[in-house]
Amino acid sequence: MSGDRVRYEKKDHVAYVTLDRPDVLNAMDRRTHEELAGIWDDTEADDDVRVVVLTGAGTRAFSVGQDLKERARLNEAGAQATTFGSRGQPGHPRLTDRFTLSKPVVARVHGYALGGGFELVLACDIVIASDDAVFALPEVRLGLIPGAGGVFRLPRQLPQKVAMGYLLTGRRMDAATALKYGLVNEVVPPEELDRCVAEWTDSLVRAAPLSVRAIKEAALRSLDLPLEEAFTAAYTWEERRRRSEDAIEGPRAFAAKRDPVWTGEYRPS
Structure with missing residues (x-):
């Protein structure tokens, strides 16, 4: 391109x-x-x-x-x-x-x-x-x-x-x-x-790709929000991360003492 x-x-x-x-x-x-x-x-x-x-x-x-x-x-x-x-x-x-x-x-x-x-x-x-x-x-x-x-x-x-x-x-x-x-x-x-x-x-x-995207979105969108509202606001990428295979893979890899394999895949709501 x-x-x-x-x-x-x-x-x-x-x-x-x-x-x-x-x-x-x-x-x-x-x-x-x-x-x-x-x-x-x-x-x-x-x-x-x-x-x-x-x-x-x-x-x-x-x-x-x-x-x-x-x-x-x-x-x-x-x-x-x-x-x-x-x-x-x-x-x-x-x-x-x-x-x-x-x-x-x-x-x-x-x-x-x-x-x-x-x-x-x-x-x-x-x-x-x-x-x-x-x-x-x-x-x-x-x-x-x-x-x-x-x-x-x-x-x-x-x-x-x-x-x-x-x-x-x-x-x-x-x-x-x-x-x-x-x-x-x-x-x-x-x-x-x-x-x-x-x-x-x-x-x-090396970081989980959906976690990176969720954190960036939440950090930037919440800058002007009161702290209490920041906790309750809806974040698109956090919803995707929460439903993702990576959210399961991270703790599983830690428990198995191996490097995680990220897919960036998430389950549609």
């Missing part, structure tokens, strides 16, 4: 999604978003895929976000200005507002992650960064807004005053600062980035 803008490969239960425009620091144009939409659909539908790794081609950038040259051309042609979310835009829903994606997404970040690139990172579940990574939401300096979720996610993932400082000034954040505030899970030298990502994906693949 690889296209002109995005490379897509699957191996050993891991889907690798690579923004492939290194000559423009993996800036995302409309065609990029169209290709990504099909890829996100496929990762969700393919039960053999248990985890997704998102990264950028080349050595200079994860992604610098929106292709501003294309945006300028669209503006000149009279295209309507965009606002929050991707509704009505190519590739809708994009990862940044694809709230029901049940597979965990790991961001492999090197170099620049700016604007929409940083917003992609904020939408991922686990983030591994090289120590040369640079994060920023510079939209305020361009007469724009971080409309792909940055204005909403950053204050949820950072202390409010810290988030507002970055949002309102467009200042850059280095990898060490991102690690300090918990925006990334690990920071490693560039030559160790692939090894570190592989360690995380190996751990995710």
Whole structure:
């Protein structure tokens, strides 16, 4: 399913999604978003895929976000200005507002992650960064807004005053600062980035796939719920896990002192 803008490969239960425009620091144009939409659909539908790794081609950038040259051309042609979310835009829903994606997404970040690139990172579940990574939401300096979720996610993932400082000034954040505030899970030298990502994906693949999906759904959907309501809310993937063969296999394998064999199969209600 690889296209002109995005490379897509699957191996050993891991889907690798690579923004492939290194000559423009993996800036995302409309065609990029169209290709990504099909890829996100496929990762969700393919039960053999248990985890997704998102990264950028080349050595200079994860992604610098929106292709501003294309945006300028669209503006000149009279295209309507965009606002929050991707509704009505190519590739809708994009990862940044694809709230029901049940597979965990790991961001492999090197170099620049700016604007929409940083917003992609904020939408991922686990983030591994090289120590040369640079994060920023510079939209305020361009007469724009971080409309792909940055204005909403950053204050949820950072202390409010810290988030507002970055949002309102467009200042850059280095990898060490991102690690300090918990925006990334690990920071490693560039030559160790692939090894570190592989360690995380190996751990995710070993985990029960339905448990992973149930936990992701419950954790994210309950963030804004009172604790008592979180316990009683209905979670689709938890219902599937609870009725699954894997829910039986895990304890059985533990009792037999062997590794579990996950099927990801569940009994329809």
